[in-house]
Amino acid sequence: MSSGSATLESSTLAPRARRAMYARAFYGLIRRDMRVARREAFQLSMRTIMNPFLFVFVFAYVFPKIGQQFQSGGGISFATIIVPGLIGSAIIFNGISAVALPLVMEFGATREIEDRVMAPLPTAAVAVEKIVFSAAQAVVAGLVVFPFVYLIPSTPVSVHVNNWPLLIGVFLLAGLVSSALGMAIGTVANPRQIGLVFALIVIPVTFLGCVYYPWARLHPILWLQILVLINPLVYISEGLRTALTPSVPHMHPWAFFGALLALFALLMWMALSGFLRRVID
Amino acid sequence: MEPAGIVIEKLAKMYARRGSEVHALKGIDLEVRGGEIFGLLGPNGAGKTTTVGVCTTRVKATSGRVTVNGIDVRADAPAVKRSIGVVTQFRTLDRSLTIRENLAMHAMYFGLHPKDAWVRADELLADFRLSERAGAFPDELSGGMAQRVQVARAIAHHPSVLFLDEPTAGLDPQSRLALWETIEGMHARGITVFLTTHYMEEAESLCDRVAIIDHGQILVLDTPQALKRSISAETVIELRLEAPNDALVERLRALPGVVSAQASGDAVRVLTASQDGVLPRILAEANSAGLKDMTMTKPTLETVFISLTGRDLRE
Ligand SMILES: Nc1ncnc2c1ncn2[C@@H]1O[C@H](COP(=O)(O)OP(=O)(O)OP(=O)(O)O)[C@@H](O)[C@H]1O
Numbered sequence: 001m002s003s004g005s006a007t008l009e010s011s012t013l014a015p016r017a018r019r020a021m022y023a024r025a026f027y028g029l030i031r032r033d034m035r036v037a038r039r040e041a042f043q044l045s046m047r048t049i050m051n052p053f054l055f056v057f058v059f060a061y062v063f064p065k066i067g068q069q070f071q072s073g074g075g076i077s078f079a080t081i082i083v084p085g086l087i088g089s090a091i092i093f094n095g096i097s098a099v100a101l102p103l104v105m106e107f108g109a110t111r112e113i114e115d116r117v118m119a120p121l122p123t124a125a126v127a128v129e130k131i132v133f134s135a136a137q138a139v140v141a142g143l144v145v146f147p148f149v150y151l152i153p154s155t156p157v158s159v160h161v162n163n164w165p166l167l168i169g170v171f172l173l174a175g176l177v178s179s180a181l182g183m184a185i186g187t188v189a190n191p192r193q194i195g196l197v198f199a200l201i202v203i204p205v206t207f208l209g210c211v212y213y214p215w216a217r218l219h220p221i222l223w224l225q226i227l228v229l230i231n232p233l234v235y236i237s238e239g240l241r242t243a244l245t246p247s248v249p250h251m252h253p254w255a256f257f258g259a260l261l262a263l264f265a266l267l268m269w270m271a272l273s274g275f276l277r278r279v280i281d
Numbered sequence: 282m283e284p285a286g287i288v289i290e291k292l293a294k295m296y297a298r299r300g301s302e303v304h305a306l307k308g309i310d311l312e313v314r315g316g317e318i319f320g321l322l323g324p325n326g327a328g329k330t331t332t333v334g335v336c337t338t339r340v341k342a343t344s345g346r347v348t349v350n351g352i353d354v355r356a357d358a359p360a361v362k363r364s365i366g367v368v369t370q371f372r373t374l375d376r377s378l379t380i381r382e383n384l385a386m387h388a389m390y391f392g393l394h395p396k397d398a399w400v401r402a403d404e405l406l407a408d409f410r411l412s413e414r415a416g417a418f419p420d421e422l423s424g425g426m427a428q429r430v431q432v433a434r435a436i437a438h439h440p441s442v443l444f445l446d447e448p449t450a451g452l453d454p455q456s457r458l459a460l461w462e463t464i465e466g467m468h469a470r471g472i473t474v475f476l477t478t479h480y481m482e483e484a485e486s487l488c489d490r491v492a493i494i495d496h497g498q499i500l501v502l503d504t505p506q507a508l509k510r511s512i513s514a515e516t517v518i519e520l521r522l523e524a525p526n527d528a529l530v531e532r533l534r535a536l537p538g539v540v541s542a543q544a545s546g547d548a549v550r551v552l553t554a555s556q557d558g559v560l561p562r563i564l565a566e567a568n569s570a571g572l573k574d575m576t577m578t579k580p581t582l583e584t585v586f587i588s589l590t591g592r593d594l595r596e
């Protein structure tokens with residue numbers, strides 16, 4: 001363990017050894033996040049389930065039972081319409097929270113990100129790991145929500161998957177877009193502002209994300225129909241609608257895939273440059 | 282091949298925040314030799330943390346070059362990170378993980394197989410007398426204990442260079458001594474230690490060589506003994522006076538055997554060489570200005586700092 005031998009090793013770091021070093025560090029970061037997520041599993045699942053559970057319970061179980069109905073039109077039940085939307089909003093809410101909440105603390109108050117930043121891999125890879133892991137977490141959240149929105153309603157829910165690759169593609173892209181958005185938020189907000197950020201960004205995003213109606217139905221309010229196009233959840237909801245409930249009006253796959261890819265590129269750029277700015281003085 | 286250790290050449294760092302510019306480092310040169318304990322001593326805001334930041338790839342230099350074990354920190358940060366251990370000035374333990382997990386996860390980041398990482402964590406817990414608290418979370422630890430965990434974590438991956446930024450700040454004397462022992466233990470194993478401090482006792486008793494930094498510039502660099510010799514004084518006499526005045530200071534300076542005299546507040550600090558009769562002559566002058574109290578000490582690094590800057594280290 002003399003310093004002499006260390007010098008020799010370091011200055012002759014072969015490309016393969018370097019790739020292995022990065023891969024192991026990345027894997028270590030994933031193990032760390034898995035351990036933390038396991039420890040917080042109960043809290044995470046409560047955070048994930050409560051909103052869609054109560055929403056479906058009140059609007060798709062209680063409402064029909066007591067004879068208070070939504071006008072859904074076209075013979076499609078409201079319960080069917082909200083399935084993709086609620087899954088989408090679970091994904092985006094969890095993706096944002098999984099990154100933004102810890103990151104804001106770790107940057108602003110505790111600086112505990114420090115040790116992970118000192119791991120032997122490029123700093124941007126630390127950010128990428130966080131996004132990839134949180135995207136997976138967000139996808140799981142979407143899956144967890146599914147049985148609730150499918151089983152609780154007291155009116156029929158009609159879900160048909162005829163294109164599995166499309167569904168998987170939308171899920172993965174939705175997770176990645178959400179956690180990249182979370183990091184973009186986490187690198188600009190400070191701990192004192194995070195409540196405000198959630199109120200001003202996360203809540204409007206979930207309410208105006210075409211969760212409770214298909215985007216096409218917004219036509220009578222044209223300005224809103226155009227305005228919500230900046231909202232990533234719109235494309236996630238429409239994508240899931242296409243994949244899960246094709247009988248409901250939905251966007252063309254080119255539209256939502258194109259928009260999600262473009263948003264992902266933009267948010268990823270914001271997230272990574274924000275992360276590097278926060279971590280390197 | 283460049284030598285082991287740290288080479289800092291013409292390093293400058295300017296922070297630009299909201300229009301104002303802070304020149305934290307103004308072109309410093311340092312060379313830390315492989316295997317030594319090197320101390321960077323300086324007051325608050327001198328640029329110690331910035332220097333460590335550049336060496337550990339966390340701060341981007343405005344100009345200049347730093348190599349650690351021959352690797353340029355800017356050109357290949359991951360390779361530098363692999364061979365260094367860092368204890369920052371801030372508590373940075375991962376609060377979502379227990380102490381044992383903090384150590385094991387760190388080892389995994391550095392490529393240890395999970396099984397070996399847990400073994401390594403247990404080994405460190407034992408070495409640092411932390412085994413009993415293995416399952417505790419960082420928030421549940423005392424400051425001294427948390428600092429021990431940070432040092433244990435920093436060496437978990439067997440780095441060849443260890444950076445410690447004010448490692449004993451805020452520790453009680455007992456924890457401080459324990460940490461000094463730990464650092465000496467690393468030194469004995471051949472690890473290069475670069476530490477910053479504003480405690481001169483720490484620099485003096487621990488370091489092979491010390492650089493004094495102030496306002497982003499290195500003032501001197503040498504062994505503690507040589508630095509103390511450099512002021513060519515044997516004794517530091519501090520006089521507390523009713524009425525210190527400039528004329529008195531002038532008269533003291535003129536006395537044979539007096540190296541320097543400097544007023545600060547109601548006291549005058551006089552450095553003297555060993556020469557018969559110097560003390561009585563000083564006392565005679567001081568009495569005329571209402572001598573209240575007098576202390577005599579051997580010169581320390583603090584004396585060196587004061588004679589270089591005219592200020593106390595902790596001002
Ligand atoms: N991120 C930053 N942005 C702007 N200015 C900074 C930043 N970090 C440090 N500085 C400034 O640079 C100078 C040197 O700071 P540095 O932290 O390196 O000093 P230090 O010797 O470590 O001090 P201390 O003993 O207080 O830790 C100070 O004037 C400080 O205010």
Ligand SMILES: [Mg+2]
Pocket residue numbers: 329330331370446447
């Ligand atoms: Mg500092």
